[in-house]
Amino acid sequence: MKRIAESTVRRLSLYLSFLEEIEGRGQTTISSDELARLGGTTSAQVRKDLSFFGSFGKRGLGYSVQELCVSIREILGLGRKWRVCIIGAGKIGTALARYEAFSKRGFYVKAIYDSDSAKVGMAVDSLSVRDISRIEQDASKEGFDIAVLAIPPEFAQGVADRITAAGIKAILNFAPIQLAVPTDVTVRTVNMALELEGLSFALTNRGN
Amino acid sequence: MKRIAESTVRRLSLYLSFLEEIEGRGQTTISSDELARLGGTTSAQVRKDLSFFGSFGKRGLGYSVQELCVSIREILGLGRKWRVCIIGAGKIGTALARYEAFSKRGFYVKAIYDSDSAKVGMAVDSLSVRDISRIEQDASKEGFDIAVLAIPPEFAQGVADRITAAGIKAILNFAPIQLAVPTDVTVRTVNMALELEGLSFALTNRGN
DNA sequence: GGTAACTTGTGAACTAATTCACAAGCCCCT
DNA sequence: AGGGGCTTGTGAATTAGTTCACAAGTTACC
Numbered sequence: 001m002k003r004i005a006e007s008t009v010r011r012l013s014l015y016l017s018f019l020e021e022i023e024g025r026g027q028t029t030i031s032s033d034e035l036a037r038l039g040g041t042t043s044a045q046v047r048k049d050l051s052f053f054g055s056f057g058k059r060g061l062g063y064s065v066q067e068l069c070v071s072i073r074e075i076l077g078l079g080r081k082w083r084v085c086i087i088g089a090g091k092i093g094t095a096l097a098r099y100e101a102f103s104k105r106g107f108y109v110k111a112i113y114d115s116d117s118a119k120v121g122m123a124v125d126s127l128s129v130r131d132i133s134r135i136e137q138d139a140s141k142e143g144f145d146i147a148v149l150a151i152p153p154e155f156a157q158g159v160a161d162r163i164t165a166a167g168i169k170a171i172l173n174f175a176p177i178q179l180a181v182p183t184d185v186t187v188r189t190v191n192m193a194l195e196l197e198g199l200s201f202a203l204t205n206r207g208n
Numbered sequence: 209m210k211r212i213a214e215s216t217v218r219r220l221s222l223y224l225s226f227l228e229e230i231e232g233r234g235q236t237t238i239s240s241d242e243l244a245r246l247g248g249t250t251s252a253q254v255r256k257d258l259s260f261f262g263s264f265g266k267r268g269l270g271y272s273v274q275e276l277c278v279s280i281r282e283i284l285g286l287g288r289k290w291r292v293c294i295i296g297a298g299k300i301g302t303a304l305a306r307y308e309a310f311s312k313r314g315f316y317v318k319a320i321y322d323s324d325s326a327k328v329g330m331a332v333d334s335l336s337v338r339d340i341s342r343i344e345q346d347a348s349k350e351g352f353d354i355a356v357l358a359i360p361p362e363f364a365q366g367v368a369d370r371i372t373a374a375g376i377k378a379i380l381n382f383a384p385i386q387l388a389v390p391t392d393v394t395v396r397t398v399n400m401a402l403e404l405e406g407l408s409f410a411l412t413n414r415g416n
Numbered sequence: 417g418g419t420a421a422c423t424t425g426t427g428a429a430c431t432a433a434t435t436c437a438c439a440a441g442c443c444c445c446t
Numbered sequence: 447a448g449g450g451g452c453t454t455g456t457g458a459a460t461t462a463g464t465t466c467a468c469a470a471g472t473t474a475c476c
Contacts, residue, residue, distance in 0.1 A: 043424095061471095258455090
């Protein structure tokens with residue numbers, strides 16, 4: 001299969017969220033044009049995005065909302081449940097652990113870790129904060145698929161090394177740092193300072 | 209000035225974070241190559257990114273860490289303090305309000321709002337949750353530059369309409385929805401479900 | 417069954433972003 | 447003062463991503 005651009009995957013995710021809402025409203029078919037308007041893109045873009053994975057529509061008619069939902073879920077690998085662990089029981093870590101939107105989309109937070117012994121044992125919803133020293137043994141025993149890193153930047157690389165060594169292949173990184181990981185590990189970084197600075201740039205340079 | 213790509217702005221932000229760390233360690237000059245390695249890109253990319261805004265280095269020698277910090281801060285508009293309000297005192301909103309990294313970077317959270325009267329008056333650090341109905345009058349009186357939207361998707365567009373009408377030109381949106389705003393308003397959306405789904409895609413299609 | 421009105425799927429054309437490659441400039445050493 | 451070793455800044459080439467445009471397929475209706 002040809003390499004798929006990250007932008008394409010993002011858009012598929014976005015289309016799926018619209019399709020699910022539309023499905024809930026009882027609409028049964030949708031055209032690439034309607035989907036494009038919802039996603040702020042063009043109909044050609046929608047069709048091209050889908051064409052990398054097959055042909056899902058009917059000419060003259062559009063796409064079956066239900067079938068397209070199923071197809072995109074399959075493309076994105078959402079047909080199964082993913083086991084997530086959160087590392088860092090600070091403000092961000094605990095907020096994420098309590099965030100229901102994750103489990104709604106099939107991502108189940110199974111454990112939360114911290115290195116601070118004062119936090120270990122603390123309850124976060126139905127979970128109890130575990131000591132980070134257990135991460136290696138837990139990772140293989142409990143089969144975590146994804147680790148969410150919500151720790152200070154100075155510890156992030158060290159923890160990333162440990163969890164990738166323990167076999168975790170996907171990391172959602174909230175630390176404002178560029179992680180170095182083996183090539184078979186995927187990292188997505190969410191850096192809020194960077195987003196705010198992008199807004200600062202836009203405000204400063206607006207009006208040309 | 210030519211239109212600057214969002215990817216360029218992101219990278220400048222990233223370079224700045226490295227430069228600040230390096231400055232703290234006492235290193236006085238840096239080459240595009242070293243900066244590129246830190247940022248996971250190429251030296252040509254670093255030089256090109258900077259070249260859109262001027263020439264900041266010395267041939268044969270590299271860049272002065274201190275001067276480059278100052279220049280990038282100026283490019284990004286970080287020479288001033290930005291006034292931020294957070295809308296939504298739920299899990300994400302309160303976690304963001306308490307997040308110190310914002311003020312370190314010059315973004316000051318001045319107020320937090322919610323529509324739930326049970327939450328209004330509640331303390332979040334030194335702030336007290338205000339009723340959302342006050343947002344219009346507060347926005348002009350207190351001169352908010354940036355609004356952070358941390359509310360359920362079904363309310364996000366309505367609130368976005370109100371705050372843009374009230375003159376706010378920049379929105380950091382955590383609601384998983386595509387906001388429609390006037391062209392002079394900049395929106396950055398952080399959608400964690402979408403990031404997780406990107407990881408799901410990578411895990412599912414790894415090894416090609 | 418034929419035709420009109422749509423909409424997809426996809427090469428081709430175009431636009432944007434990244435990488436190459438090298439002249440020009442700077443520092444250090446002798 | 448001149449040469450060698452670096453590193454920047456930037457047009458040119460390349461690669462990646464988006465948009466165009468149209469043949470091909472589908473439905474509805476007469």
